[in-house]
Structure formats: C-alpha cells, structure tokens
Amino acid sequence: MSVRERKERERANRHQLIVCTARELAESDGWDAVTTRRLAERIEYSQPVLYSHFRGKREILGAVALEGFAELTGALRAAAKGPAGRGTVAALARTYIGFATDNPALYDAMFSLDNGLPFAEESTPAPLQEAFGVLRDHLADYAHPDEPGLFVEAFWAALHGLVTLTRAGRLPAERLPDRLTLLVDRFVSR
Amino acid sequence: MSVRERKERERANRHQLIVCTARELAESDGWDAVTTRRLAERIEYSQPVLYSHFRGKREILGAVALEGFAELTGALRAAAKGPAGRGTVAALARTYIGFATDNPALYDAMFSLDNGLPFAEESTPAPLQEAFGVLRDHLADYAHPDEPGLFVEAFWAALHGLVTLTRAGRLPAERLPDRLTLLVDRFVSR
DNA sequence: TCGATTGTCTAGCGGTGCTAGGATTGCCGC
DNA sequence: GCGGCAATCCTAGCACCGCTAGACAATCGA
Numbered sequence: 001m002s003v004r005e006r007k008e009r010e011r012a013n014r015h016q017l018i019v020c021t022a023r024e025l026a027e028s029d030g031w032d033a034v035t036t037r038r039l040a041e042r043i044e045y046s047q048p049v050l051y052s053h054f055r056g057k058r059e060i061l062g063a064v065a066l067e068g069f070a071e072l073t074g075a076l077r078a079a080a081k082g083p084a085g086r087g088t089v090a091a092l093a094r095t096y097i098g099f100a101t102d103n104p105a106l107y108d109a110m111f112s113l114d115n116g117l118p119f120a121e122e123s124t125p126a127p128l129q130e131a132f133g134v135l136r137d138h139l140a141d142y143a144h145p146d147e148p149g150l151f152v153e154a155f156w157a158a159l160h161g162l163v164t165l166t167r168a169g170r171l172p173a174e175r176l177p178d179r180l181t182l183l184v185d186r187f188v189s190r
Numbered sequence: 191m192s193v194r195e196r197k198e199r200e201r202a203n204r205h206q207l208i209v210c211t212a213r214e215l216a217e218s219d220g221w222d223a224v225t226t227r228r229l230a231e232r233i234e235y236s237q238p239v240l241y242s243h244f245r246g247k248r249e250i251l252g253a254v255a256l257e258g259f260a261e262l263t264g265a266l267r268a269a270a271k272g273p274a275g276r277g278t279v280a281a282l283a284r285t286y287i288g289f290a291t292d293n294p295a296l297y298d299a300m301f302s303l304d305n306g307l308p309f310a311e312e313s314t315p316a317p318l319q320e321a322f323g324v325l326r327d328h329l330a331d332y333a334h335p336d337e338p339g340l341f342v343e344a345f346w347a348a349l350h351g352l353v354t355l356t357r358a359g360r361l362p363a364e365r366l367p368d369r370l371t372l373l374v375d376r377f378v379s380r
Numbered sequence: 381t382c383g384a385t386t387g388t389c390t391a392g393c394g395g396t397g398c399t400a401g402g403a404t405t406g407c408c409g410c
Numbered sequence: 411g412c413g414g415c416a417a418t419c420c421t422a423g424c425a426c427c428g429c430t431a432g433a434c435a436a437t438c439g440a
Contacts, residue, residue: 197417236419236420237420238420238421239418239420242418242419
C-alpha cells in the first residue's frame with residue numbers, strides 16, 4: 001500500500017508544481033505567455049500530462065485563482081485586526097489595492113479572466129466566500145441595515161474598477177492613493 | 191484625378207467596412223471569434239487586405255473603440271440635458287451602465303481589451319477626452335474644488351467596476367440598478 | 381513469469397496572427 | 411491602340427496555439 005501512497009503523493013506534488021509554475025510564468029511574462037507547451041517544458045513533462053491533472057488551461061487558471069483568494073483573505077484578515085472604524089476600512093481598501101498591484105497576474109486570474117469558478121452561488125468555493133465575508137464584516141456598520149450585501153458589493157466594485165483601470169493604463173497610477181482615499185471618504189462618511 | 195479620388199473613396203469605404211464588420215462579429219460572437227480569417231471572409235477579401243489598412247488586430251480593436259467613444263459621448267450628452275443636480279448625475283450613471291450592457295463587446299474594446307490607444311496623455315484622441323469631459327462637467331459641483339479630476343476618475347472607476355464584475359458573472363445582474371443607486375447616493379450626497 | 385493496467389510521450393489535428401512573393405489588374409505615356 | 415509599369419490582391423506558408431489519439435514502456439497482481 002505504501003507504493004500507492006507514494007504515487008499519490010508524487011502526483012499531488014506535480015499538481016502543485018503545475019499551479020506554481022503557471023503562476024510564476026504568468027507573473028513574470030503575463031498570462032498570454034502561459035501556453036501549454038511552455039508550461040510543460042518548465043515542469044519537464046510533456047503537454048498531455050497537464051491534461052491528466054486539469055481539464056484544460058481554464059482549470060489551471062482556476063486553481064491559481066483559488067490560491068489567490070486564500071492569500072487575499074489572509075491579507076484582509078491581517079489588515080482588519082484593529083478596532084472597527086474608518087481607519088480599518090481604509091486599511092482594508094489599501095490592502096486590497098496593494099494585493100492587486102503586487103500580484104497583477106494573480107489578480108487577473110481571480111477577477112478578470114475566465115477561470116470557470118462560480119461566483120455568488122451556493123457552490124462558490126469557500127476561499128472565495130471568505131474573502132468577501134471579511135469585507136462584509138467590517139463594512140456592515142456603514143451600510144443600510146437592510147442591504148449590507150449591496151453596500152459591500154458596490155464598494156468592492158469601486159475598488160476593482162480602480163485596480164483594472166489603473167493597470168490597463170486608463171488612469172495614471174501616481175494618484176491612485178488619492179483616489180482610494182476619496183473613495184473611502186465617500187463610502188464611510190456620515 | 192477623378193480616378194485617384196474614386197480609389198481613395200473606395201479604400202475609405204473598405205476601411206469602414208472592416209471596422210463595422212469587426213464590431214458586428216464581436217457583438218454577436220465575442221471578440222475571440224473575431225479572427226483575421228473570419229473577418230476577411232466576411233468582407234470578401236483575403237487576410238492580407240486587412241493588414242493594408244491596419245497594422246494588426248489590435249489596431250482594428252482601436253478603431254472600433256474610437257467609434258465607441260464617440261457614441262458614448264453622444265449618449266452622455268443627451269442624458270445631461272437636464273438641470274444640474276442629483277437627478278442628472280443618476281441619469282449619466284444609468285446611461286453609462288446602459289451603454290455598457292447594450293454594447294458589451296464595444297465596451298470591452300474601449301476599456302478592457304488592449305486597443306493601443308493612449309489614455310490620460312496629451313496625445314489621447316479627442317473622442318476619448320470628450321467622453322470624460324462630459325462626466326467632469328456635470329460632476330464637478332460635487333467634487334472638492336481643488337481636485338475635480340480625481341473625483342470624476344473615482345466615480346468612473348466605480349461605474350467601470352460594476353460593469354465588469356457584473357458581466358463577468360462576479361456580481362448577480364438583478365440588483366445592478368440598486369447598486370447603481372447606492373453608488374450615486376454615496377458620491378452625490380451632501 | 382506473464383498478462384493487464386497504468387503512466388507517459390510522440391505526433392498530429394485544426395485553429396491563430398501575420399507575411400513573403402507571385403499573379404493579375406488597370407493606369408499612363410507613347 | 412498599345413506596351414510598360416505600378417499598384418493591388420491573393421495563394422501559400424511560417425511559427426505558434428489548445429488539445430488529443432494512439433504507440434510505447436513501466437509497473438503491478440495473479
């Protein structure tokens with residue numbers, strides 16, 4: 001039985017190797033450069049091996065995205081340690097933007113590209129729901145009591161808009177912190 | 191001389207035909223379906239003809255996007271006829287979201303995909319600057335007088351975030367109008 | 381030890397953006 | 411009217427893409 005276990009362990013390792021390599025490659029050269037051929041070469045296996053782990057390129061993207069959600073949740077949790085209030089909301093927003101700018105390819109896999117993950121459904125993976133939950137817990141105080149979800153969604157959308165427009169070169173990056181402050185003021189005022 | 195003029199006219203017509211066909215194809219089947227082969231077949235020319243008009247696929251995207259900016263400007267101008275105030279801002283926001291949902295592929299060409307157009311520079315094409323100008327003119331009243339630009343950019347980013355997250359399936363579409371109202375309230379209050 | 385199963389690779393399919401080079405067209409000066 | 415020439419367009423092909431069928435080797439169980 002030990003042989004079987006070893007094989008499963010090796011297979012799991014290779015699975016993780018694929019995900020890590022895809023992420024590295026995407027972060028250094030962009031997702032366009034993450035082709036099955038290049039990826040296979042990096043992990044030193046042939047392309048078909050990739051398809052014995054994932055249904056296709058999209059599923060690899062989804063696996064990378066899932067990693068991202070776990071990391072984002074951790075980062076947001078760490079930023080939300082302080083007392084409830086405007087300062088914490090600002091810290092959450094800064095953390096979110098920081099995560100996106102530090103891991104652009106990862107962020108794309110999570111929110112911009114088609115990763116096949118279900119959003120806003122009961123089948124939504126746990127790491128994904130948790131990240132949203134952290135935001136909701138610390139923003140609910142400022143929302144209309146009947147609709148905390150709507151408020152968080154709107155705030156999240158605003159952050160996401162800032163991220164995407166900035167990185168696509170639609171907004172100059174220099175004033176990003178100022179836009180962020182302005183946004184937090186608007187959402188947390190009163 | 192008339193012959194030369196006719197040729198130039200025909201060439202301009204074909205140029206426009208390419209742009210229109212690309213847009214139609216994208217709107218009906220998505221930008222992934224807009225390949226040089228399909229596009230060439232639709233306009234009943236061979237692929238190399240496309241490259242005598244545009245440097246490549248990206249430049250075709252840019253041409254379509256430019257059309258979009260002109261149309262968006264027109265739509266926003268029409269929506270801004272009324273008196274300054276919350277109602278007009280709400281109308282502008284609704285118009286923006288409506289434009290994006292009615293022309294998803296066009297919107298992608300303008301704001302999500304890589305179209306090669308320069309943003310926020312002196313060389314930014316006029317139709318693009320105008321669209322932003324309409325928003326600025328009607329939002330300036332609510333901004334900090336020193337930084338009207340920042341305010342408009344943040345508002346625009348929030349709208350853009352709503353659009354992209356909704357169409358990517360990250361936010362359920364049903365409550366989009368409610369999120370929009372919430373957003374306008376936050377930006378226009380006080 | 382031998383058959384069956386599992387795992388991996390080679391080779392190839394139809395598709396992509398893009399381009400070199402030949403063929404054809406139609407204009408112009410004679 | 412006609413030959414030379416330039417502009418125009420198309421055929422054919424490059425290297426690459428995601429993905430897969432089928433051959434082959436290695437390993438396992440009887």
